[in-house]
Amino acid sequence: MEMANGEVPVTSTRKNRAGKVLFTSVCRPLGERYGDGPSVGYELLYGQVTRTQGLFSPRANHIHFSLEYIAENLDAPATVLQYPNRRELIRELKKGYDIVGISFVLATFHRMKEVVAIIREHSPSSKIVLGGYGTVLSDDVLTPYGDYICREEGVAFMRRLLEEPEIPMPYRHPALVSRLRVFGMEVSRTGMVFGGLGCPNGCDFCCTSYFFKRKHIRLLPTGRDIYRVIEQYQNIEPGMSIVVLDEDFLLNKKRALELRDCVQEGGLPLSIFVFASVRAISQYTVTEILEMGIDGFWIGYEGTRSGFAKQSGRPVEELFQELREHGISLLTSMIVGFPYQTPEIIEEELSGLMALQPDFAQFLIYGPTPGTPFYDRVMKEQLMHREFTEDREQYYRKCTGFTAMVKHPVMSPAEIQAAQTRCFEEDFRRLGPSIYRTLATSLRGYLKLKDSPNPWLHRKAESLGGELRRAYPIFLVGKALGPTPAARRRIADLEQQIHQIFGPPTWKEHLLSAAALGMAAWTGLTLRLGLFQHPRLLRHTFRMAEESLPARVWRRLRNQGLDGHQVEVELRPESTVWVSVEGRLAVGSAEKLVAGLRDALRRTEDRLVLDLARMGQAEREAAERMAEGLRVYRDRIRVVMPRAGEVAALAALFTLYR
Secondary structure (H helix, E strand, O other): OEEOOOOOOOOOOOOOOOOOEEEEOOOOOOOHHHOOOOOOOOOHHHHHOOOOOHHHOOEOOOOOHHHHHHHHOOOOOEEEEEOOOHHHHHHHHOOOOOEEEEEOOHHHHHHHHHHHHHHHHHOOOOEEEEEOHHHHOOHHHHHHHOOEEOOOOHHHHHHHHOOOOOOOOOOOOOOOEEEEEEOOEEEEEEEEEEOEEOOOOOOOOOHHHHHOOOOOEEOOOOHHHHHHHHHHHHHHOOOOEEEEEOOOHHHOHHHHHHHHHHHHHHOOOOOEEEEOOHHHHOOOOHHHHHHOOEEEEEEEEEOOOOOOHHHOOOOHHHHHHHHHHOOOEEEEEEEEOOOOOOHHHHHHHHHHHHHOOOOEEEEEEOOOOOOOHHHHHHHHOOOEOHHHHHOHHHHHHOOOOOOOOEOOOOOOHHHHHHHHHHHHHHHHHHHOOHHHHHHHHHHHHHHHHOOOOOHHHHHHHHHHHHHHHHOHHHHHHHHHHOOOHHHHHHHHHHHHHHHHHHOOOOHHHHHHHHHHHHHHHHHHHHHHHOOOOOOOOEEEEEOOOOOOHHHHHHHHHHHHOOOOEEEEEEEEOOOEEEEEEEEEEOHHHHHHHHHHHHHHHHHOOOEEEEEOOOOOEEOHHHHHHHHHHOHHHHHHEEEEOOOOHHHHHHHHHHHHHO
């Protein structure tokens, strides 16, 4: 923990010294047309992976998850703003905050300065905390803009700053759900699981490794800890996809196999996407990987001669083929601009990657980030182009992976950037839209696993089959608007294969296909014109007194803990409310609880998770009253049943809610 002047604040057990805390991202609008560097925006996938796929690109806003995570784990009242505009930020500041934390990266350094100026004008008494990977910059650069600088795990930092007592890991995990859209329509919701920070691999260009001194901080220390968070998301929406944010998740084999054991105990097929290296994946059989629930990897392909330790292990051709045959989708990243590369070598490596047929591919330019060995070497050997050494803010703004900043033995900056653009374009031209590539992988997995003697893998095949059937409406768009005749033929062939296995489309699916074609055309138009490309403000409050009316309606349920039971209420993102009942539930108490729940459901549009897992006893009549009383709202209710024998026997009463 560091203050801007380098001092270390004194740790104390006194709570909430600073009162209210506001956490905010930088302000919208963002993007190249607003003066930002290439790929700066709200979307990681569209900005850095499917950027040339246009209307075919899956879209999902990428919020500053760390702000939600930290706010969840403080004692002080806190508010989080994700991408406010200037007016919204000023309005929030006028509510009075003692501390304002700003999350930024190098490429949004100039945006951070704008936010600081707004804070100092409209809330001059607020102390400012700077956090995020932008804090790789030196104190000399950052001191003018912040009172404190966070360069470590944020929960511990903020609790010390607020003089709140230290708490052990695993911390309380917020429920954060990302919505994925295709052709403007929501197609899935993904629960974000924060497994750890940092990476021990130590690739010389990697900010993540060196920001945390090549150490791995396990926010969720065990596989069971990870599974408990996954269960929370499954209780909100059964079958919800999961992303585990952990730089090389499979490196810790003990933790990964413990997760596998938990998944097998749970018995339900999961869809988990993780980040992993070839070296880490090579420790496991494909069956072990599937039994963990993993069906997607982000893997660093980098370059065939780059020589990073994480690339050791099984031959990538063999590994990638086996993973895809078993329905595991692959997002690969390749680096352009290594010193050994020439235009011919880049083409050779690109062709090699295309032969592996990844579902998604990212191409970034080899660039120097402060704090990494590559940056140190570039500065020592004076390899950075003069325009960036003379104008540091221009350098910060272009730290996006899309600008060649370093002198190359044989290629000019323009040639490197053109090679990167060509890689993206060739990926789309040769392999087609990623949304159909993932379906092809799912089909291969279905065919491989459907006759498996392993019951869990057989259920996974059924799950993949359901995904393929739900994808029927998107094929017409690909056949009509695919990038090349060859891509359109592949999409048509894939559709025919799927129809032969799962049956022809229904009249409803034909109508949805026509609607998808219209939505795709609209998506393409809005992209070309730059319309509707900015998210609305996301505002979440934690322990704030000035709650909205719907929040107060739900909070009143807390006061109904009578006759041997207690009620806890948690307001979670995505309009989800978690109500937990603990202890013995009698008939009178059940009627009162049902009345409160019905009132809250009537006055809000929230989804309810009714958690009865800790309910020790319940009279049968009480359970019947609850089930019947809430029946009218069953489409908005998910019930978590207890496992205790006496109470679990009543589970049949809640069948419609599960």
